[in-house]
Amino acid sequence: MEIKVAAARPEQMKKKPTDESKLGFGDIFTDHMFLMDYEKGKGWVNPRIEPYRALSLDPAAMVLHYGQEVFEGLKAYRGKDGSIYLFRARDNFIRLNRSSTRLCMPEVDVDFAVEALKKLVLLDKEWVPKSQGTSLYIRPTTIATEPHLGVRPSHTYLFYIIIGPVGAYYKEGLNPVKIYVEDKYIRAAKGGLGEAKTVANYAASLLAAEEAKEKGFTQVLWLDAKERKFVEEVGTMNMFFIIGDEVVTAPLTGSILPGITRDSVIRIVKEWGIKMSERSLSIDEVIDAADKGTLKEAFGTGTAAVISPVGQITYRGRDYVVAGGKMGDLSLKLYNEIVAVQYGEKQDPYGWRMKIG
Numbered sequence: 001m002e003i004k005v006a007a008a009r010p011e012q013m014k015k016k017p018t019d020e021s022k023l024g025f026g027d028i029f030t031d032h033m034f035l036m037d038y039e040k041g042k043g044w045v046n047p048r049i050e051p052y053r054a055l056s057l058d059p060a061a062m063v064l065h066y067g068q069e070v071f072e073g074l075k076a077y078r079g080k081d082g083s084i085y086l087f088r089a090r091d092n093f094i095r096l097n098r099s100s101t102r103l104c105m106p107e108v109d110v111d112f113a114v115e116a117l118k119k120l121v122l123l124d125k126e127w128v129p130k131s132q133g134t135s136l137y138i139r140p141t142t143i144a145t146e147p148h149l150g151v152r153p154s155h156t157y158l159f160y161i162i163i164g165p166v167g168a169y170y171k172e173g174l175n176p177v178k179i180y181v182e183d184k185y186i187r188a189a190k191g192g193l194g195e196a197k198t199v200a201n202y203a204a205s206l207l208a209a210e211e212a213k214e215k216g217f218t219q220v221l222w223l224d225a226k227e228r229k230f231v232e233e234v235g236t237m238n239m240f241f242i243i244g245d246e247v248v249t250a251p252l253t254g255s256i257l258p259g260i261t262r263d264s265v266i267r268i269v270k271e272w273g274i275k276m277s278e279r280s281l282s283i284d285e286v287i288d289a290a291d292k293g294t295l296k297e298a299f300g301t302g303t304a305a306v307i308s309p310v311g312q313i314t315y316r317g318r319d320y321v322v323a324g325g326k327m328g329d330l331s332l333k334l335y336n337e338i339v340a341v342q343y344g345e346k347q348d349p350y351g352w353r354m355k356i357g
C-alpha cells in the first residue's frame with residue numbers, strides 16, 4: 001500500500017518548543033499524523049499522513065461506549081551526531097496486535113506499521129529534540145469507529161500514530177520513588193484485559209493512584225486480584241526486585257503488561273551472568289527480605305523512565321526502606337546500558353536499535 005502524504009501548509013505548522021529543558025510529557029504534538037481506515041471485508045485501506053488535527057467521530061462510535069481501543073508507547077531518540085533511532089519498534093507493533101486480538105480488533109501489518117512510523121518521524125524530524133535525555137514519544141492507537149449501540153465488535157476502525165517531543169524523565173538525577181502496596185483496589189484479574197494495552201486498565205488504576213498520591217506516594221504496587229498476595233506491576237511499569245543474588249520479576253501469566261523494557265532487562269541481566277527469575281513473588285517474601293536485609297534493590301521498568309529506582313515500599317502501614325533510599329548499583333548499570341543503546345552511544349549487541357535518519 002502506498003502512503004499518501006498531504007504535508008501541512010506553512011500556516012498549519014505549529015511553533016516548535018524552543019527551550020528543551022522545559023519539555024514535559026504528553027502535551028505537545030508535531031505537525032503531522034499517520035492514519036488508516038479498516039472496514040470489515042476490505043481490511044486496512046487509505047494509509048496517509050496528514051496535518052495533525054482533531055478527529056471527527058460519530059457520538060455513537062463504539063470506542064466511546066464499549067472501550068474497543070488499543071495503544072502503544074515507544075520513543076525515537078536523537079544521537080549526539082544527529083542520527084535518529086527507534087528502539088524495538090517492531091516489538092511494540094507485535095504487542096499492539098496481541099492487544100487487538102484480545103479486544104476482537106484487527107491487527108496491522110507489523111512491517112508496514114514500522115514503515116509508516118519511519119515516514120512520519122522523518123517528515124517531522126525537526127521535532128526530535130536534541131538535548132540529553134529528551135526524545136520523541138510515539139503513540140500508535142486503534143479505535144472502533146462504527147456508529148452502533150449494542151455490544152459486539154465494531155465493523156470499522158481507525159489506526160493512527162501521533163508523535164511529540166518529551167523532556168528528560170530525570171531532570172534532577174535518578175531519584176528513588178516511594179511506592180504504596182495496594183491491597184484494597186485491583187488493576188486486573190487473570191483472564192481479563194491486564195496483558196493488553198487498552199484503556200480499561202488505565203481507567204481501573206486511576207482511583208488507587210490518586211489516593212496513593214494524596215498520601216505522598218508516587219505510585220501503587222499492584223498485587224494479584226485473587227489473593228492480594230503476589231506482586232504484579234507498578235503504575236505504568238513492570239517491577240523487579242533483587243533478593244540476595246537473584247533478580248526477580250513477576251511471570252507473564254495474563255494480568256500484567258509484557259513490557260518491552262522488562263524484556264530488555266531480563267535479556268541483559270542474563271547476558272551479564274546474573275541469576276534472573278521470572279517467578280511468583282509474594283509481598284510477604286519481599287517484606288521478609290527487607291527485614292532481613294537481603295532485599296538489595298527494587299526498580300520499575302518502562303519506556304518513560306527506563307529504570308525507576310524504588311527507595312521505599314509501604315505495606316499495611318509500615319515503611320520499608322530499600323537500598324538505603326538510594327539508587328542501587330545494578331539499577332544504575334542497567335539504566336546506563338539501555339540508554340546507551342537507545343541513543344546510539346554504544347554498539348547494540350541485542351539488535352534492538354534501528355537507525356532511521
Ligand SMILES: Cc1ncc(COP(=O)(O)O)c(C=O)c1O
Pocket residue numbers: 073233235236237238257258259260261262301302303304
Ligand atoms: C501497565 C504498564 N505496565 C508496564 C509498562 C512498561 O512497558 P514498556 O517497557 O513496554 O514501556 C507500561 C508502559 O507501557 C504499562 O502501561
